[in-house]
Amino acid sequence: MTKYDVSTSNSLYERAKAVIPGGINGHYGFSVKKNGPKYFSRSEGSRFWDVDNNEFIDYMCAYGPMILGYNHPAVDEAALKQLKAGNTVSLASPVMVELAETLVDMVTAVDWALFSKNGGDGTSLAALVARAATGRQKLVKVAEGYHGVAAWMQDGRAGTIPADSEHVIQIPWNDVEALQKAIDQHPGDIAGFISSPYDHPVFRDNELPADGYWQKIETLCRKNDIVLIVDDVRAGFRINLAGSNVAYGFTPDLICFGKAIANGYPLAALAGSDALKQAAQDVYFTGTQFFNAAPMAAARATLLELQKIDAANVMTSIGNKLNKGLIDVAASHGYDLVASGVPAMPYYRLANVDSKTHRMWIDECVGRGVYLLSYHNHFVSTAHTDADLQRTFEIVDDAFTTLGPASAQIQKAVPS
Amino acid sequence: MTKYDVSTSNSLYERAKAVIPGGINGHYGFSVKKNGPKYFSRSEGSRFWDVDNNEFIDYMCAYGPMILGYNHPAVDEAALKQLKAGNTVSLASPVMVELAETLVDMVTAVDWALFSKNGGDGTSLAALVARAATGRQKLVKVAEGYHGVAAWMQDGRAGTIPADSEHVIQIPWNDVEALQKAIDQHPGDIAGFISSPYDHPVFRDNELPADGYWQKIETLCRKNDIVLIVDDVRAGFRINLAGSNVAYGFTPDLICFGKAIANGYPLAALAGSDALKQAAQDVYFTGTQFFNAAPMAAARATLLELQKIDAANVMTSIGNKLNKGLIDVAASHGYDLVASGVPAMPYYRLANVDSKTHRMWIDECVGRGVYLLSYHNHFVSTAHTDADLQRTFEIVDDAFTTLGPASAQIQKAVPS
Numbered sequence: 001m002t003k004y005d006v007s008t009s010n011s012l013y014e015r016a017k018a019v020i021p022g023g024i025n026g027h028y029g030f031s032v033k034k035n036g037p038k039y040f041s042r043s044e045g046s047r048f049w050d051v052d053n054n055e056f057i058d059y060m061c062a063y064g065p066m067i068l069g070y071n072h073p074a075v076d077e078a079a080l081k082q083l084k085a086g087n088t089v090s091l092a093s094p095v096m097v098e099l100a101e102t103l104v105d106m107v108t109a110v111d112w113a114l115f116s117k118n119g120g121d122g123t124s125l126a127a128l129v130a131r132a133a134t135g136r137q138k139l140v141k142v143a144e145g146y147h148g149v150a151a152w153m154q155d156g157r158a159g160t161i162p163a164d165s166e167h168v169i170q171i172p173w174n175d176v177e178a179l180q181k182a183i184d185q186h187p188g189d190i191a192g193f194i195s196s197p198y199d200h201p202v203f204r205d206n207e208l209p210a211d212g213y214w215q216k217i218e219t220l221c222r223k224n225d226i227v228l229i230v231d232d233v234r235a236g237f238r239i240n241l242a243g244s245n246v247a248y249g250f251t252p253d254l255i256c257f258g259k260a261i262a263n264g265y266p267l268a269a270l271a272g273s274d275a276l277k278q279a280a281q282d283v284y285f286t287g288t289q290f291f292n293a294a295p296m297a298a299a300r301a302t303l304l305e306l307q308k309i310d311a312a313n314v315m316t317s318i319g320n321k322l323n324k325g326l327i328d329v330a331a332s333h334g335y336d337l338v339a340s341g342v343p344a345m346p347y348y349r350l351a352n353v354d355s356k357t358h359r360m361w362i363d364e365c366v367g368r369g370v371y372l373l374s375y376h377n378h379f380v381s382t383a384h385t386d387a388d389l390q391r392t393f394e395i396v397d398d399a400f401t402t403l404g405p406a407s408a409q410i411q412k413a414v415p416s
Numbered sequence: 417m418t419k420y421d422v423s424t425s426n427s428l429y430e431r432a433k434a435v436i437p438g439g440i441n442g443h444y445g446f447s448v449k450k451n452g453p454k455y456f457s458r459s460e461g462s463r464f465w466d467v468d469n470n471e472f473i474d475y476m477c478a479y480g481p482m483i484l485g486y487n488h489p490a491v492d493e494a495a496l497k498q499l500k501a502g503n504t505v506s507l508a509s510p511v512m513v514e515l516a517e518t519l520v521d522m523v524t525a526v527d528w529a530l531f532s533k534n535g536g537d538g539t540s541l542a543a544l545v546a547r548a549a550t551g552r553q554k555l556v557k558v559a560e561g562y563h564g565v566a567a568w569m570q571d572g573r574a575g576t577i578p579a580d581s582e583h584v585i586q587i588p589w590n591d592v593e594a595l596q597k598a599i600d601q602h603p604g605d606i607a608g609f610i611s612s613p614y615d616h617p618v619f620r621d622n623e624l625p626a627d628g629y630w631q632k633i634e635t636l637c638r639k640n641d642i643v644l645i646v647d648d649v650r651a652g653f654r655i656n657l658a659g660s661n662v663a664y665g666f667t668p669d670l671i672c673f674g675k676a677i678a679n680g681y682p683l684a685a686l687a688g689s690d691a692l693k694q695a696a697q698d699v700y701f702t703g704t705q706f707f708n709a710a711p712m713a714a715a716r717a718t719l720l721e722l723q724k725i726d727a728a729n730v731m732t733s734i735g736n737k738l739n740k741g742l743i744d745v746a747a748s749h750g751y752d753l754v755a756s757g758v759p760a761m762p763y764y765r766l767a768n769v770d771s772k773t774h775r776m777w778i779d780e781c782v783g784r785g786v787y788l789l790s791y792h793n794h795f796v797s798t799a800h801t802d803a804d805l806q807r808t809f810e811i812v813d814d815a816f817t818t819l820g821p822a823s824a825q826i827q828k829a830v831p832s
Binding site: 012015016018019020021022024025026027028031037038039040041042043048050051056058060061062063064065066070071076079080083084085086087088089090091092093094096097100101104111112113114117118119120121124127128129130131132137148149150151152154157158159160161163164166167233258259264265266267268277278279280281282283284285286287288289290291292295371 | 428431432434435436437438440441442443444447453454455456457458459464466467472474476477478479480481482486487492495496499500501502503504505506507508509510512513516517520527528529530533534535536537540543544545546547548553564565566567568570573574575576577579580582583649674675680681682683684693694695696697698699700701702703704705706707708711787
């Protein structure tokens with residue numbers, strides 16, 4: 001196989017740098033590598049094409065939103081029908097009510113929903129609701145857990161100030177005692193505990209909840225009147241359509257959804273229990289674009305389609321096949337590929353070579369049409385077919401062949 | 417004229433309350449009045465229809481986004497073409513670059529742009545950039561100035577905590593000395609001053625900048641290395657297409673755009689000067705939906721169309737005609753209607769009667785098909801025709817007739 005030419009992407013990127021700080025900002029900047037594609041031209045099903053017309057089987061799924069395949073007919077039809085009727089108008093849309101009903105029917109722990117654009121809108125709203133409901137200040141989160149770009153969640157990046165996260169306490173993942181300790185240190189002042197359903201940070205293996213972890217967390221929260229917030233923005237609909245918490249046997253008070261909820265149309269939701277409905281009504285939460293009707297119509301169509309095809313189980317099955325196939329291909333070249341996290345959101349690491357070799361392997365896969373990232377979980381969709389997987393394994397095999405056997409890499413890595 | 421029946425809206429609202437806290441949240445809740453429409457069914461040009469099929473000439477324009485008329489053909493065509501190619505994909509889209517170029521060409525004070533969804537995303541980013549650039553903590557804003565729903569801008573509403581706005585200083589509008597005083601009280605610690613180009617709060621007359629106000633503010637900011645941020649989210653493109661600051665003769669460092677930038681498709685932008693480009697690159701700013709390509713295509717088409725038809729001047733002319741016509745109709749019934757703010761965003765107040773009468777008048781207008789709000793600025797669009805204005809004046813005349821002459825209202829308001 002010939003490696004892809006990305007010269008059109010590179011030219012456009014140079015042009016972009018003149019008018020966009022960094023050329024490509026935020027998490028989309030993860031794509032910026034000299035020999036990597038940077039701009040898409042079109043997308044369809046499980047694949048996208050870059051501006052150099054290279055084709056990619058996509059395991060990033062737009063960082064999550066794509067769950068039923070790009071340009072899904074039923075979702076697009078619902079969105080376009082609503083667009084034609086009206087999208088952003090001076091009144092709310094009936095589809096907002098229908099969508100809330102659909103979501104609340106599907107997700108067992110919740111009774112109401114409020115809509116916005118990004119997952120981070122929902123996590124910030126969850127913080128407001130938890131504080132309004134309890135009259136307390138502190139929020140506990142898991143260290144390195146990402147809950148959006150708001151300053152209070154940014155852990156001290158450029159432009160933030162200490163006051164932003166002064167009342168945010170960080171504890172390790174899977175550490176019940178750390179939550180107990182935080183409660184003891186701040187008696188009666190912890191408003192909420194926010195966490196993804198399992199730990200999916202960047203740059204390290206993802207980690208599932210230990211047996212009994214969530215039950216103990218739930219018990220601690222109930223005992224201390226702490227609002228239990230699940231950030232299901234990333235994992236939502238890829239583990240269990242009734243809420244990822246259902247898979248782990250616990251019941252949160254608030255669940256944040258985003259990303260996949262509308263298969264790529266911009267929408268997010270905070271959903272919650274009746275006990276927090278009044279607090280959710282008391283806080284002020286709005287945005288000019290929160291009421292766009294077309295993304296709500298897309299979301300409703302997405303949720304109905306997900307249910308119709310039992311999508312979470314479908315993706316779990318695809319993810320398991322993908323993991324097994326990749327691990328086998330890696331092993332045939334002497335590489336120990338570790339897949340962590342849930343099957344529909346696998347994080348990959350070559351465990352018996354150094355991280356540079358791992359990154360080189362990822363680049364070789366991307367350069368031949370399998371779109372992966374070296375330090376972030378991946379996503380599968382219901383549009384990934386067996387043929388996609390077979391083609392993926394062929395490309396990945398070729399990438400390993402180019403790299404050479406693991407034994408050679410290991411020798412290279414060890415000083416002679 | 418018969419007043420509109422809104423029973424379908426009311427039924428849907430009752431249904432909504434079961435699954436959405438408050439039924440309709442945020443600023444869309446402003447529409448919740450017993451005899452007012454609450455949900456739209458369709459929109460076109462300057463008008464929308466509610467779920468009871470009542471027709472409205474719309475002077476709220478979706479609270480600003482609608483600037484070229486609902487369902488504008490050129491904007492929709494650009495958005496749909498991009499939707500078909502791909503909207504939210506694992507790579508950035510070429511249209512992001514083209515849009516940044518178009519915006520930077522059009523808005524004279526700025527050299528770069530970063531895109532997001534809501535105006536509030538941009539104001540929060542502006543705060544990060546100002547703090548990153550200066551290494552300072554404090555932000556000065558105008559009291560009652562609205563810059564989005566983020567906790568740091570919420571002025572102590574439910575769920576916020578003191579730390580959220582601990583470093584936000586409020587000063588009165590049109591008060592240069594108050595900024596000087598803030599600088600003196602916090603020497604070397606003011607990162608930025610954020611303000612809309614003129615004062616457009618709710619519940620009171622809007623106020624233009626006093627002669628020389630912005631020049632003095634600019635001088636103070638330059639002298640003290642304070643980042644000057646214009647929040648043009650609401651007024652942007654309705655005063656001057658090159659930036660509202662151009663109309664008032666000053667040059668900010670950062671300008672926040674949103675609302676009308678994509679004629680109803682969800683997009684916002686922060687644009688800035690080259691001097692702040694590195695700071696904008698240093699901060700982390702992202703969101704799953706920030707990179708949706710279709711709204712960017714819509715925004716580019718919107719900006720090109722606005723330029724093509726000299727839209728800001730068109731809307732100023734329409735707004736002037738609207739104001740004059742309404743003032744004349746009001747006067748013919750003995751009412752003193754005050755229009756404040758810029759012509760394309762008029763705030764109305766009946767000055768010689770009590771506020772209850774003012775609200776009753778607004779309700780009578782809405783109930784006959786002229787969509788107004790009693791305590792918020794309005795918006796005109798380029799789609800508002802002379803025929804719309806004539807029909808508006810007829811309906812408003814009828815509303816005044818139903819209300820009775822001002823003299824009767826004044827007598828009612830004065831205890832006998």
